[in-house]
Amino acid sequence: MQNLDSIGTQIRKLREEAEMPLRKLAALLDIDQSTLSKIERDERRANTQIIEQIAKIFKADKEKLLVAFYSDVVMYEIQDESSFSEILQVAEAKIEYQRTTKKKTK
Amino acid sequence: MQNLDSIGTQIRKLREEAEMPLRKLAALLDIDQSTLSKIERDERRANTQIIEQIAKIFKADKEKLLVAFYSDVVMYEIQDESSFSEILQVAEAKIEYQRTTKKKTK
DNA sequence: TACATTTGGACATATTTTGTCAAGAATAAA
DNA sequence: TTTATTCTTGACAAAATATGTCCAAATGTA
Numbered sequence: 001m002q003n004l005d006s007i008g009t010q011i012r013k014l015r016e017e018a019e020m021p022l023r024k025l026a027a028l029l030d031i032d033q034s035t036l037s038k039i040e041r042d043e044r045r046a047n048t049q050i051i052e053q054i055a056k057i058f059k060a061d062k063e064k065l066l067v068a069f070y071s072d073v074v075m076y077e078i079q080d081e082s083s084f085s086e087i088l089q090v091a092e093a094k095i096e097y098q099r100t101t102k103k104k105t106k
Numbered sequence: 107m108q109n110l111d112s113i114g115t116q117i118r119k120l121r122e123e124a125e126m127p128l129r130k131l132a133a134l135l136d137i138d139q140s141t142l143s144k145i146e147r148d149e150r151r152a153n154t155q156i157i158e159q160i161a162k163i164f165k166a167d168k169e170k171l172l173v174a175f176y177s178d179v180v181m182y183e184i185q186d187e188s189s190f191s192e193i194l195q196v197a198e199a200k201i202e203y204q205r206t207t208k209k210k211t212k
Numbered sequence: 213t214a215c216a217t218t219t220g221g222a223c224a225t226a227t228t229t230t231g232t233c234a235a236g237a238a239t240a241a242a
Numbered sequence: 243t244t245t246a247t248t249c250t251t252g253a254c255a256a257a258a259t260a261t262g263t264c265c266a267a268a269t270g271t272a
Binding site (some may be wrong): 022041 | 247248249252259
């Protein structure tokens, strides 16, 4: 089953399992410890660069972390919409369509 | 079947079906005509306020337009991710979970 | 040509995000 | 308790994005 923990919670769990202080992980990531604290509590957005580094540091599955990250992003965008389920369906269809027609990124 | 046209394309179609010049619709929406031109070509984001007004002006289904709008937003966020399908699944599960536990918006 | 409509680009302003700091709160150790 | 360590909070400026506006260029139509 998929992990429904937020990206922040997942980062915190990885860090605590490794018994690494927040301050030290922040230093490895080259960000302020207050920023990392906020990321772990989902008060600030992480970004893909940070996630990639974290995957390396803790030898975690990068793809799974990215799924957690982006699903959070999507969730925040549409959580208050009653038609959220249809929105996701249509988004998926649009992306699939895009791929079959091989649109280039301008 | 769902309408996979972008929100911009849908707005343009509604306007053209009503044979209303862009300039006039822009005036009704109280935005610059160049802004509307960009929205119709998906060069600028629409917003929910504009969409609600358009639904009223053309007596269109507001919910369907919102689905088009938000699915575009979601698509742009994750279109380059190989795991897009899983991301959407997880996002849906997160939103559903949130609703069963009735989290309040702070 | 003349006229109406749409598009493109430049620019200023506004809003949002990000980075940084320092002090306060919480936790653990002595 | 006192001290040390860790984490959180809030304030602030700087950077990055988004938005609003103007107007000339392009396109289309009579």
